Amino acid sequence: NAGVTQTPKFRILKIGQSMTLQCTQDMNHNYMYWYRQDPGMGLKLIYYSVGAGITDKGEVPNGYNVSRSTTEDFPLRLELAAPSQTSVYFCASSLGGEAFFGQGTRLTVV
Amino acid sequence: QQQVKQSPQSLIVQKGGISIINCAYENTAFDYFPWYQQSPGKGPALLIAIRPDVSEKKEGRFTISFNKSAKQFSLHIMDSQPGDSATYFCAPPDMRFGAGTRLTVKP
Numbered sequence: 069n070a071g072v073t074q075t076p077k078f079r080i081l082k083i084g085q086s087m088t089l090q091c092t093q094d095m096n097h098n099y100m101y102w103y104r105q106d107p108g109m110g111l112k113l114i115y116y117s118v119g120a121g122i123t124d125k126g127e128v129p130n131g132y133n134v135s136r137s138t139t140e141d142f143p144l145r146l147e148l149a150a151p152s153q154t155s156v157y158f159c160a161s162s163l164g165g166e167a168f169f170g171q172g173t174r175l176t177v178v
Numbered sequence: 179q180q181q182v183k184q185s186p187q188s189l190i191v192q193k194g195g196i197s198i199i200n201c202a203y204e205n206t207a208f209d210y211f212p213w214y215q216q217s218p219g220k221g222p223a224l225l226i227a228i229r230p231d232v233s234e235k236k237e238g239r240f241t242i243s244f245n246k247s248a249k250q251f252s253l254h255i256m257d258s259q260p261g262d263s264a265t266y267f268c269a270p271p272d273m274r275f276g277a278g279t280r281l282t283v284k285p
């Protein structure tokens with residue numbers, strides 16, 4: 069059972085470029101989340117989804133977009149990357165309160 | 179607005195000591211109280227959780243205790259080991275994690 073899979077694991081972007089962080093879960097969970105974690109800091113919720121076709125903003129949504137066309141996939145889109153978006157990004161899914169996290173994507177914007 | 183307040187922000191314990199981390203909450207409708215552990219370079223993972231119908235749950239060296247009247251739940255790590263060094267998070271139902279507690283266990 070793969071759980072939550074994130075790709076890529078590492079990425080370097082130039083300022084102004086765009087990219088999509090992929091997240092897939094195989095546990096048939098309705099709830100999915102995107103977080104960012106800056107060095108030495110906690111987790112900040114970017115966006116979340118309660119099911120296919122339904123997404124909502126979290127604490128820090130500016131500069132990001134999401135979509136949820138299937139239960140399995142919850143991609144995070146960065147448009148016009150900025151140095152402030154340098155962070156580690158985690159995707160998670162949950163069922164009954166228990167969350168399962170991916171291994172993260174380390175993104176550097178230069 | 180954070181639904182939980184976690185303390186302390188950081189904790190240093192000697193090997194073999196007891197680590198205690200607290201989480202206070204406001205919403206009495208909460209029905210699930212989890213603790214997550216995040217080891218360096220990894221995503222958080224569920225460590226232990228409790229439902230409000232019990233006051234304590236023990237799994238090995240880890241114990242979660244629940245005080246309904248004080249609206250608080252705590253994580254106790256007995257015989258703390260250097261391998262327990264990690265960041266610990268309590269998580270509210272809205273999944274808006276706080277800053278966590280960074281635990282360092284010194285050998």
